[in-house]
Amino acid sequence: MGKSAPKLIRVSRSNVGLRESLAALRVVVRGNLGMGPETREFERELELFLGHRAVCTVNGTAALHLALQAIGIGANDEVLVPSLTYVATFQAIRATGAIPVACEVDPKSLHISLSDAEKRITSRTRALVIVNFAGEVIERELLANFTSKHNLRLVEDAAHSFGSRTNKGCLPEPIDLVAYSFDGIKNITSGEGGCVVSRDHTILDLVADLRLLGVQGDSTNRYSGGRTWNLEVKTQGWRYHMSDVMAAIGRIQLRRFAAQAKSRQAIAKRYDYFLANTPIETFRRNYDNTVPHIYPVLLPEGSPRDLIRSKLQESGIQTGIHYKPNHLLGFFWAATNLPITDNIYSRIISLPLHPKISKGDQVKVVATLLRELGLEKS
Numbered sequence: 034m035g036k037s038a039p040k041l042i043r044v045s046r047s048n049v050g051l052r053e054s055l056a057a058l059r060v061v062v063r064g065n066l067g068m069g070p071e072t073r074e075f076e077r078e079l080e081l082f083l084g085h086r087a088v089c090t091v092n093g094t095a096a097l098h099l100a101l102q103a104i105g106i107g108a109n110d111e112v113l114v115p116s117l118t119y120v121a122t123f124q125a126i127r128a129t130g131a132i133p134v135a136c137e138v139d140p141k142s143l144h145i146s147l148s149d150a151e152k153r154i155t156s157r158t159r160a161l162v163i164v165n166f167a168g169e170v171i172e173r174e175l176l177a178n179f180t181s182k183h184n185l186r187l188v189e190d191a192a193h194s195f196g197s198r199t200n201k202g203c204l205p206e207p208i209d210l211v212a213y214s215f216d217g218i219k220n221i222t223s224g225e226g227g228c229v230v231s232r233d234h235t236i237l238d239l240v241a242d243l244r245l246l247g248v249q250g251d252s253t254n255r256y257s258g259g260r261t262w263n264l265e266v267k268t269q270g271w272r273y274h275m276s277d278v279m280a281a282i283g284r285i286q287l288r289r290f291a292a293q294a295k296s297r298q299a300i301a302k303r304y305d306y307f308l309a310n311t312p313i314e315t316f317r318r319n320y321d322n323t324v325p326h327i328y329p330v331l332l333p334e335g336s337p338r339d340l341i342r343s344k345l346q347e348s349g350i351q352t353g354i355h356y357k358p359n360h361l362l363g364f365f366w367a368a369t370n371l372p373i374t375d376n377i378y379s380r381i382i383s384l385p386l387h388p389k390i391s392k393g394d395q396v397k398v399v400a401t402l403l404r405e406l407g408l409e410k411s
């Protein structure tokens with residue numbers, strides 16, 4: 034047999050096709066590429082799906098930034114946030130002028146540790162940002178009790194958890210504000226993209242203005258293909274709106290969500306099954322409710338994580354690290370002691386997960402991983 038390089042099994046990838054291409058093409062041919070009726074329709078369909086109004090943005094980071102700004106988070110405020118998240122969460126907080134306060138996660142769920150967060154509350158703490166890590170929705174009652182006890186606003190970074198259900202099997206009710214990402218590799222994509230969801234329509238009206246440079250009421254004019262000429266601006270705003278090209282892709286993805294979710298869930302369940310009774314730690318989430326965005330595992334204590342990742346890469350298996358904790362990054366470095374997060378960081382890798390992963394790919398991933406760890410099942 035020839036020694037051609039094996040096909041790379043990618044850790045994540047977009048799953049878009051002809052229907053998305055044609056939808057984007059239709060908008061291009063129509064000739065109005067900016068924010069217009071297509072975005073309005075995408076927002077309407079998101080509202081039908083989620084049960085709550087959504088305001089679309091250019092990406093999930095912008096959605097987080099606007100959510101925080103709209104509830105009045107700004108300079109010198111402190112915001113509690115798990116260190117184990119994408120740097121987007123931290124930068125969005127910083128973009129308001131506020132200070133992200135890095136917190137520990139619970140090693141069993143990789144969700145923020147509320148008992149650790151509680152110890153970091155000061156007189157300047159104004160908000161809690163949580164991350165529905167890997168797709169699992171954090172229990173509503175716990176969060177609501179915590180934020181009301183400490184009089185904090187809550188912004189949910191739901192970039193991983195689009196379409197996930199709570200442990201009661203329902204789509205999560207927004208406690209305060211929720212930010213989704215439709216980045217290319219998330220549970221659904223609009224190319225880039227994101228949205229803010231809330232029950233508070235006054236806040237959402239503000240978010241709608243803030244995404245269009247703060248121009249009051251401009252969203253309504255754009256929806257019908259026009260724009261505002263007699264401007265009024267009373268606050269700092271940003272160029273954070275979604276384009277109709279993106280919305281057209283997102284609308285097709287929303288229709289394909291159920292099928293894509295099912296394959297993500299089946300892949301995660303199969304990894305759980307293959308990795309049971311091995312020293313590799315999995316998170317055993319309920320994949321009837323959770324739609325997983327990533328599949329992280331913890332290698333046994335002391336494993337040469339980076340060496341194993343490069344061995345896997347040589348065998349045609351790409352893996353990821355979700356994430357390098359933010360308290361270790363130069364810009365956000367703080368003399369914060371987060372031993373649990375540090376330990377997780379030394380052991381965590383994400384296995385390939387996207388709807389195009391086959392059962393054969395998974396067999397190869399698990400067998401290679403066990404072999405490289407010296408744990409080959411005989």
Ligand SMILES: *Cc1c(COP(=O)(O)O)cnc(C)c1O
Binds near residue numbers: 122225226
């Ligand atoms: C993807 C992601 C974001 C940012 O979303 P973008 O659409 O890429 O800006 C924020 N937080 C987490 C945890 C993410 O995974």
